Amino acid sequence: MVFSITRSLKSFGKFLRRILIRIIEKRPIRDIRDWGISYSLWPAHFTTACCGAEFAAASAPRFDAERFGFLPFTSARQCNVVFIEGTLSRKMAKAARMVFEQMPEPKFVIAMGACPIDGGIFWNSYNIVLAHNILPVDVYIPGCPPRPEAVARSIMMLQDKIKKMGGAKYDELK
């Protein structure tokens, strides 16, 4: 008896959620949602290599990435962007994957520097991992290290991408 009630409640909940998603995915609301997501990109505090120095410069006053709603934040649980700042060593790659998995959907990955793309100057090192092997990268920033302007540009590109292709993913619900 109780069992069947909870079950029907559950299926009702699922049904309700599906309807809500349907509504949210409709035009004006979806646009507003994506606009909201694109201006609140919060990367986790996770520095992987030397590009971090330029990333720090990008979030500092001169280049001020915060004007795009881009605020480095402490805990992965409250963030929605992983910013790969340069080389991923084998040890770090595990950590990067963990950080990525801890974050709630929707989440995005920006890979900064030549190293995550194809190894850059360290292409023949025995201890590096390429970013696309472990994470679904949305935007790459070439350069070694990329200038802070390029970091700002990458944020804008990610915003465009979110606005065009939709920010949220509902894989597990569909």
Next chain:
Amino acid sequence: MMSLNELKEMIEKELGALAFKVDSEAPNLIIINVEAPNLFEVAFKLNHMGFDHVKVVTGTDYPIEKKIELVYHVSSYTNIDLAKVIIALKIRLDKSNPKVKSLVKIWPSAEYLERETYDLVGIIFEDHPKLERLLLPSDWDQIPPLWKDFKIKTEGIDA
């Protein structure tokens, strides 16, 4: 103010038969070649002379001679005269069994440098307080990467 040669002679006298060759190289280098078993004693004497810290510990692989050369670069902070020179303390170890007594007891500053050398060159330092992997991932199972037979990709036709 001591010249490089005077210092070299002083070291030669101090070490006596323990060191089998002492060289000097301008502008500031004195190279002491030592047999592996004497290393600890030589280090002890050098420390007594005022060379109080280790700058670099390097292991170099010589595959043809089947040897690994271990170099300690030491110098001084307290004695201005000695601070001007760097001593290279060299020993050669068998590649099949690269074991040597750790110098951490004499120079605590060698702790991480030795640990790194163990990690990357595979030299085993006996009596080291914590001889574990440092830079490489803990599940590393190949030969030490700084051996010459550990090949990495290179540019050119074989890339």
Next chain:
Amino acid sequence: MSEDKFMQVLIGPQHPGSGHMRFIVKMDGDIISEFEPDIGYVHRAVEKIAESKRYIQIVPLVERPILADTANINLGYILALERLLGIDAPPRAQYLRTLLAEINRIHSHLYGLGIHGIMIGSSTIFMWCFADREIWIELAQELTGARITYSYMIPGGVRRDLPNGFNEKLSKAIAYMEERLKDYEKIFINNPVVTARLIDVGIIKKDDAIKLGIVGPNLRASGVAYDVRKIEPYCAYPEIDFDIIVRKEGDAYSRVLVRFEEIKQSMKIVKQVVEKIPSGPIINESYLKLIPPKLREKAEQTGIWKMPAIFINLKPRKGEAISRVEAGRGEVTHYIVSDGSPNPYRFRVVTPSFRNLIAFKYTMPGHRLADIPAIYGSLDYFPPSADR
């Protein structure tokens, strides 16, 4: 005492106060009883890769580990290489090298100060330092063409001459910075919150500092007057008048003060360099000969030299060389073993951060958990440079 009394805390690598490393901390209540830094998260095998590269290709490679202080580490490598090649840079080049090294030291210290500030919760100083750092980066950019990865020094000289109007910009920057440092003093150095968190925290005694082989400002803050620029003067330092900043206390606060005063000393050096700089070529004559006369004429007009093609095939003598320079964070040691081929047989670089690593293990125990960022920041540790 049972084992359960201790709690193990793992901090990092994804943590605002850890950088690219992990701390394995054993806690007894709120007191640290054992502290083990777990590094290697940025280990990219610079030493191994260097063996597969030509000597000139290593110049950008050695810069990558110390991205915040590239000029000094580059200088150290070039000095070691020049010792092997048996050449020297002409006087003007020596002054230009000193100029860039000091500009770099200033913005590297500002970087350290800013990061330390945000670690102990003072965002203002982070913002200020990083904003003012850009001024020095821009000066260096004018000189070299790159923001932070300069690759400015090459064997036998430097790549570019002083650009037009550099001196005015430099004196403006110095005047601005001198004013600014007074503000820094008010809001950071003399701030009661900062002093409360840093004074008598993380003390490294003089004997311990020597025993552990600490380097750089951390060593000088413990009362050891060791600065490679004075002990073994290189480049233009013998002709320049500056002081070594030494403090006795050895706590976190004194390390900050040493760094802070060194910014002033660096500005003093920079001022003298542009005053005293001699005229003349910027690359060694033996390399200059190899440049075709037409190119040379053009280069003399623009001040931008194209590297002679011989650089790709540099073959130093057989042997070994060691060099040391005083980088922003401390002494960098380069050791090259050459077998006479165009690639080094063994390349070894020991960076200041790696030498300072040992300080973590021996200073942290006995402090509270909340002191970790205060001490960590004060050591000005840059993880990629330690891991290489």
